Amino acid sequence: MDFGSYETLIVEFADGVATVTINRPEALNALSREVIDELAKVCDLFSGLGDARREDGDGANRGGAGADDDGAWPVRGVILTGAAGKAFVAGADIREMTSMSPDEAVAYARSMHAVTLALEALPVPVIACVDGYALGGGCELALAADFIYASESAQFGQPEVNLGLVPGFGGSVRLPQRIGLGMARELIYTARRLTAHEASSLGLVNGVFPTREQLLAAAAATIREIATKSPTAVAFAKRSINEAVGRTTAEGLDVEANAFRAAFETEDMKEGTEAFVAKRSPVFPGR
Structure with missing residues (x-):
């Protein structure tokens, strides 16, 4: 590249x-x-x-x-x-x-x-x-x-x-x-x-x-x-941590809840949870 x-x-x-x-x-x-x-x-x-x-x-x-x-x-x-x-x-x-x-x-x-x-x-x-x-x-x-x-x-x-x-x-x-x-x-x-x-x-x-x-x-x-983890989850976690810095606990929890909701709408979440239930390794699509 x-x-x-x-x-x-x-x-x-x-x-x-x-x-x-x-x-x-x-x-x-x-x-x-x-x-x-x-x-x-x-x-x-x-x-x-x-x-x-x-x-x-x-x-x-x-x-x-x-x-x-x-x-x-x-x-x-x-x-x-x-x-x-x-x-x-x-x-x-x-x-x-x-x-x-x-x-x-x-x-x-x-x-x-x-x-x-x-x-x-x-x-x-x-x-x-x-x-x-x-x-x-x-x-x-x-x-x-x-x-x-x-x-x-x-x-x-x-x-x-x-x-x-x-x-x-x-x-x-x-x-x-x-x-x-x-x-x-x-x-x-x-x-x-x-x-x-x-x-x-x-x-x-x-x-x-x-x-x-x-x-x-x-x-x-x-x-x-x-890199073996969900790319979308890592990205949302990073943003959530950064945005919560300096906020009150309640405000930080709102930031986290928004990231949690966004993660639920990704294909990575579907793949990760289904892989867990099926007891197999996930293959995250990164979206």
Whole structure:
């Protein structure tokens, strides 16, 4: 499958897993405006190829414009990583930022906000594979993934106050959601870095692996495991979780009930329940 060519990204696809590698090792994979623009284009492409969100009024999935002829989704999960070296993503591109006006800086932040929201909106799981530094914008990019795997060499942090800045790519919003308000405040105010194991102990990281190779293999294995489940159910579950964040319990339950109803209208639900009763393995059509 051809995902196009990019100046700052490498996009590969195998066995339903799309791997997006930010490829600026000479700049520690920093998030330049070009990187952000290309990430946005890739997110648009993935959204079209795995469009679980084309709804016909009642919320039920009918396949998507980019789906296979049988309605299946070719992209079953996304791995987001950086080129091998010292960093996953060292942060925003500080060299570019030094010449920005306040208005240009806001536009820069908003462009990255759009990328992180697009990653959250994808109907398939996104796993950030962090090897090396995930600082500032790098940590914020990882936070937009469904979950994070890390190598032993990974380091996480929001060091913006060292530069007279504040998090601009979502750290002040998503970091408290992951590790709690008090701990997020401490990390942002102090600019302290976390090792992979410290991040794991706080719930920021789901798994720590000895090497980069084992890290990427584990993420691919997790996506392949998820790919055996109902694609529509995974997509509805992801959307339900994301939409319930920040709501009251009652409001969150309404979100969940709507997703539960939508799942009942899919062919995957019919296949899954019939397979369970018949004591056979389901073959989900993905619609």
